[in-house]
Amino acid sequence: MNAAATGTPDPGLILRTPRGREFRFDPGALCLELLLTSDPGGLPWHYETLGEPADLERWAGESRLPDGLRLVVGAAELDRARELRGALWRMTMSRARGEDLAPGDLDVVNSAAARPPLVAAMSPGGGRTWAPGATGTALLSTVARDAVDLFTGPYAHRIRACEAHNCALHFVDTSRPGRRRWCAMGRCGNRNKVRAHRARLTDPATPEE
Numbered sequence: 001m002n003a004a005a006t007g008t009p010d011p012g013l014i015l016r017t018p019r020g021r022e023f024r025f026d027p028g029a030l031c032l033e034l035l036l037t038s039d040p041g042g043l044p045w046h047y048e049t050l051g052e053p054a055d056l057e058r059w060a061g062e063s064r065l066p067d068g069l070r071l072v073v074g075a076a077e078l079d080r081a082r083e084l085r086g087a088l089w090r091m092t093m094s095r096a097r098g099e100d101l102a103p104g105d106l107d108v109v110n111s112a113a114a115r116p117p118l119v120a121a122m123s124p125g126g127g128r129t130w131a132p133g134a135t136g137t138a139l140l141s142t143v144a145r146d147a148v149d150l151f152t153g154p155y156a157h158r159i160r161a162c163e164a165h166n167c168a169l170h171f172v173d174t175s176r177p178g179r180r181r182w183c184a185m186g187r188c189g190n191r192n193k194v195r196a197h198r199a200r201l202t203d204p205a206t207p208e209e
Contacts, residue, residue: 012184013062023187028155031147032092033063034085035170050085053078053136060139068129069118077136084112084140088147092170095151095159112144139142164188 012026027033037049037059047082049055053073060071073081087108091101118138119131150156150172158173162183169183182188 011064023184025169025171025184025187026172027170029146030064031088031143031150031151032170032172034059034081034143035089035092036080038085039168050078056081056136056139059148065118066120066128066130069134070130070132071134071136071139073136073139077140079193080112081136081140084108091147091151092159093161095156096161096170101151109144109147112140113148115141117141117145162188168169 013033014022014026015036018024018181025036027035039047050059053075053103056073056078057071060069061067070170087105090108091105094101115137117137118134118141121131123129150159155172155174158178160171160173160180161167161179162169162171164183167183167188171180173180
């Protein structure tokens with residue numbers, strides 16, 4: 001499954017299943033977007049998109065970070081990106097289950113967050129851009145700081161896993177009612193509606209979702 005830039009103002013990334021089916025998924029936070037570069041979370045297939053430094057640079061351009069980031073990533077920074085991603089995966093799954101966060105994972109996030117982050121700047125035309133010299137280390141600091149904000153902020157209790165039995169995507173529910181259940185209505189949400197409709201046809205007493 002690969003993430004691609006959406007090319008639209010709608011939030012989220014376009015994901016593709018191994019069969020090539022596309023759907024939009026917005027995990028709700030930059031740090032959770034990093035999880036979409038691999039599958040340590042138990043999906044029915046395995047994938048890894050951070051094979052070389054250029055892949056992390058590409059992910060940054062496809063993420064919810066503003067456009068215009070000119071990033072240079074080294075091999076050691078790519079290794080640290082995978083380490084941070086692993087810690088974030090475990091933290092996300094633990095929080096979704098209501099479990100305590102592992103101290104070792106917190107150390108990884110805090111260590112990355114302690115480095116200088118990406119620096120925003122203004123262009124001569126008054127637009128938003130990035131200060132030169134952006135590195136993979138600064139990118140990871142920005143991601144880690146986003147994680148600190150998420151896991152300590154008002155939506156920390158809304159970090160959830162998609163309720164579909166065969167989906168391991170996680171998200172933070174930032175909706176006003178706080179009742180989001182699915183990774184995306186265009187994928188698991190619609191499939192659940194179809195199953196519920198078929199069940200009602202078989203048994204009219206089946207309650208609606």
